[in-house]
Amino acid sequence: MITPAEIQSVKQRYGIIGNSPLLNQAILVAMQAAPTDMTVLITGESGSGKESFSKIIHSLSLRKHGKFIAINCGAIPEGTIDSELFGHEKGSFTGAHEARKGYFEVTDGGSIFLDEIGEMPLGTQARLLRVLENGEFIKVGSSKVQKTNVRVITATNVNLLKAVEKGKFREDLYYRLNTVPIFVPPLRERGEDVVLLFRKFTGDFSEKYHVKPISLDADAQNILMRYGFPGNIRQLKNIAEQISLLEENRDVNAQTLSKYLPAESSASRLPMALGSGSSGDHIDFSERDLLYKVLFDMKKDMNDLKKLVLESYQNGGINSTIMQKHQGLFEDMDSGFSQKEPMESNPSYSVPLVLETQKSNALNNEDYEEESIEDIVHEEDDNSLSLEKKEKEMIVRALRKHNNKRKYAASDLGISERTLYRKIKQYEIE
Ligand SMILES: Nc1ncnc2c1ncn2[C@@H]1O[C@H](COP(=O)(O)OP(=O)(O)O)[C@@H](O)[C@H]1O
Numbered sequence: 001m002i003t004p005a006e007i008q009s010v011k012q013r014y015g016i017i018g019n020s021p022l023l024n025q026a027i028l029v030a031m032q033a034a035p036t037d038m039t040v041l042i043t044g045e046s047g048s049g050k051e052s053f054s055k056i057i058h059s060l061s062l063r064k065h066g067k068f069i070a071i072n073c074g075a076i077p078e079g080t081i082d083s084e085l086f087g088h089e090k091g092s093f094t095g096a097h098e099a100r101k102g103y104f105e106v107t108d109g110g111s112i113f114l115d116e117i118g119e120m121p122l123g124t125q126a127r128l129l130r131v132l133e134n135g136e137f138i139k140v141g142s143s144k145v146q147k148t149n150v151r152v153i154t155a156t157n158v159n160l161l162k163a164v165e166k167g168k169f170r171e172d173l174y175y176r177l178n179t180v181p182i183f184v185p186p187l188r189e190r191g192e193d194v195v196l197l198f199r200k201f202t203g204d205f206s207e208k209y210h211v212k213p214i215s216l217d218a219d220a221q222n223i224l225m226r227y228g229f230p231g232n233i234r235q236l237k238n239i240a241e242q243i244s245l246l247e248e249n250r251d252v253n254a255q256t257l258s259k260y261l262p263a264e265s266s267a268s269r270l271p272m273a274l275g276s277g278s279s280g281d282h283i284d285f286s287e288r289d290l291l292y293k294v295l296f297d298m299k300k301d302m303n304d305l306k307k308l309v310l311e312s313y314q315n316g317g318i319n320s321t322i323m324q325k326h327q328g329l330f331e332d333m334d335s336g337f338s339q340k341e342p343m344e345s346n347p348s349y350s351v352p353l354v355l356e357t358q359k360s361n362a363l364n365n366e367d368y369e370e371e372s373i374e375d376i377v378h379e380e381d382d383n384s385l386s387l388e389k390k391e392k393e394m395i396v397r398a399l400r401k402h403n404n405k406r407k408y409a410a411s412d413l414g415i416s417e418r419t420l421y422r423k424i425k426q427y428e429i430e
């Protein structure tokens with residue numbers, strides 16, 4: 001029976017930070033498996049901390065006084081991996097000037113950690129299976145069967161069953177390795193551990209680089225906990241190092257932290273792009289929510305504009321009272337997606353031009369298949385149609401007033417001559 005206190009002491013010994021249930025569970029399984037001689041398969045994403053588990057297993061086993069060797073199967077060229085693991089005889093291949101012992105021979109009585117086992121070539125897999133089954137191996141270029149007693153611990157960040165399906169990994173070997181599976185959870189599934197780890201890393205870096213430690217406010221901590229960390233703890237460590245070195249303001253808020261977190265492909269990146277971040281409330285906005293919001297805002301603006309046009313129509317033009325009354329609307333427009341130019345260049349702001357911009361913005365969203373969005377768009381469209389009618393009437397009035405002199409009519413309407421010309425054609429005004 002392993003107690004929580006024993007788990008804590010193992011964490012301390014191996015510098016493992018974190019307290020999440022999934023992490024504790026993984027450590028518990030490692031501790032239970034350690035004294036048995038069973039083969040262990042450690043799975044987990046890259047950077048999630050698989051390596052420490054192999055060390056825990058070896059050092060809590062009866063082989064702890066034996067050798068421990070960690071080998072990254074992905075880093076050894078296919079042509080030499082057999083020789084590295086099982087040794088070779090002199091002259092067995094070009095360049096084999098001396099006989100050499102392989103790791104399985106040298107580690108007799110100890111443990112071998114085979115990292116990235118999914119990268120092991122099929123030929124080597126056959127040799128490994130033989131060692132696991134009966135402790136036998138043959139050096140490259142030899143015919144003599146040798147014996148060894150090695151405990152094998154393996155790790156992978158790929159789905160080995162998929163590799164089996166693709167014919168890249170032996171099925172019999174997979175089941176043989178997977179006697180005791182240990183799942184190391186990704187960082188994003190460890191809740192507040194990410195904050196503890198960040199604190200630990202920035203603390204370490206502040207010592208290393210003799211800089212003031214970084215501290216995160218509550219919002220920044222939230223962002224950290226919601227971030228996906230595809231590179232897991234390795235990535236977090238890099239980010240902690242960057243911030244420790246580069247950030248002038250040591251009290252880091254959400255916005256500052258976001259600068260160091262690469263954009264994610266999911267919707268979670270949107271709130272950061274919008275620069276909210278001061279509150280956690282907006283974090284779960286999906287792309288669709290945002291689109292709805294834009295459309296609803298647009299609809300509201302459209303109604304305001306409709307009112308404005310009506311008023312100005314009834315008053316025979318836009319006067320300063322109307323402008324003032326709807327000032328908020330113009331300010332919105334200015335910072336939003338409408339054309340800025342007419343408002344800046346001409347004090348008598350062009351309503352019709354804005355209407356046109358609004359409409360085209362609404363219609364641009366027609367591609368979306370969401371029924372409710374289409375409904376909104378169509379309603380916008382209806383609004384636009386009646387507004388178009390009003391717009392046409394205003395243009396006709398202005399032209400009449402100025403004896404069909406476009407220059408003056410345009411100036412009166414607050415639009416450029418070019419726009420007026422386009423609109424005359426568009427509405428087929430004689
Ligand atoms: N729980 C943890 N606490 C502190 N550091 C950790 C923890 N897990 C992993 N690390 C560190 O993160 C880095 C990546 O771990 P590593 O075992 O190499 O990942 P993997 O082998 O799964 O790709 C290493 O520097 C390791 O020391």
Ligand SMILES: [Mg+2]
Binds near residue numbers: 047050051115
């Ligand atoms: Mg590794």
